[in-house]
Amino acid sequence: SQQGEEDPQALSIQEGENATMNCSYKTSINNLQWYRQNSGRGLVHLILIRSNEREKHSGRLRVTLDTSKKSSSLLITASRAADTASYFCALDSGGYQKVTFGTGTKLQVIP
Amino acid sequence: GAGVSQSPSNKVTEKGKDVELRCDPISGHTALYWYRQRLGQGLEFLIYFQGNSAPDKSGLPSDRFSAERTGESVSTLTIQRTQQEDSAVYLCASSLAGPSGYTFGSGTRLTVV
Numbered sequence: 001s002q003q004g005e006e007d008p009q010a011l012s013i014q015e016g017e018n019a020t021m022n023c024s025y026k027t028s029i030n031n032l033q034w035y036r037q038n039s040g041r042g043l044v045h046l047i048l049i050r051s052n053e054r055e056k057h058s059g060r061l062r063v064t065l066d067t068s069k070k071s072s073s074l075l076i077t078a079s080r081a082a083d084t085a086s087y088f089c090a091l092d093s094g095g096y097q098k099v100t101f102g103t104g105t106k107l108q109v110i111p
Numbered sequence: 112g113a114g115v116s117q118s119p120s121n122k123v124t125e126k127g128k129d130v131e132l133r134c135d136p137i138s139g140h141t142a143l144y145w146y147r148q149r150l151g152q153g154l155e156f157l158i159y160f161q162g163n164s165a166p167d168k169s170g171l172p173s174d175r176f177s178a179e180r181t182g183e184s185v186s187t188l189t190i191q192r193t194q195q196e197d198s199a200v201y202l203c204a205s206s207l208a209g210p211s212g213y214t215f216g217s218g219t220r221l222t223v224v
Binding site for chain 2: 041
């Protein structure tokens with residue numbers, strides 16, 4: 001099964017700036033999900049985008065999906081110090097195949 | 112329950128001992144996953160249960176690792192003869208069938224000394 005590759009691996013920005021992280025993958029997917037992880041513990045589901053969707057919003061989060069390029073991006077607008085965390089994309093190929101997680105982007109928002 | 116519950120939250124064990132980690136998924140969630148996460152790294156898939164189907168054990172790193180799930184309820188992950196490289200956070204997640212996000216537990220931090 002495939003694993004998403006995320007870039008950058010680490011990102012440091014000032015509070016108020018926007019943060020963009022990307023996820024690329026190799027084979028077709030049913031949907032793609034983004035998660036946040038604080039302090040190396042449980043992940044929190046942020047947003048799910050289906051393969052027939054191109055863009056989705058949730059509060060300050062904007063996710064895009066380009067199935068022709070096999071890539072997705074997560075944009076966090078007007079970042080806050082509390083957004084400091086690791087962000088992972090997860091690939092769902094559908095059916096009973098397991099969901100696999102990307103390598104993660106470590107975001108630091110400096111107050 | 113309201114969320115996925117994992118126990119214990121922390122476990123320190125001596126090398127060579129067996130450990131058992133527990134995961135209580137959200138009621139009604141048919142899918143249950145175990146992942147391992149070493150310090151500063153991504154999630155490593157271990158095993159996947161989906162309803163009454165045969166589990167996908169393809170991620171278990173060795174025969175020292177095993178997991179069980181009774182129906183759509185509690186799952187236990189057992190590590191026999193623990194080694195220092197088993198030290199990691201073990202995360203459990205559950206979800207509904209079909210395309211939906213996962214709910215993760217807070218994990219069990221295992222330290223093998």
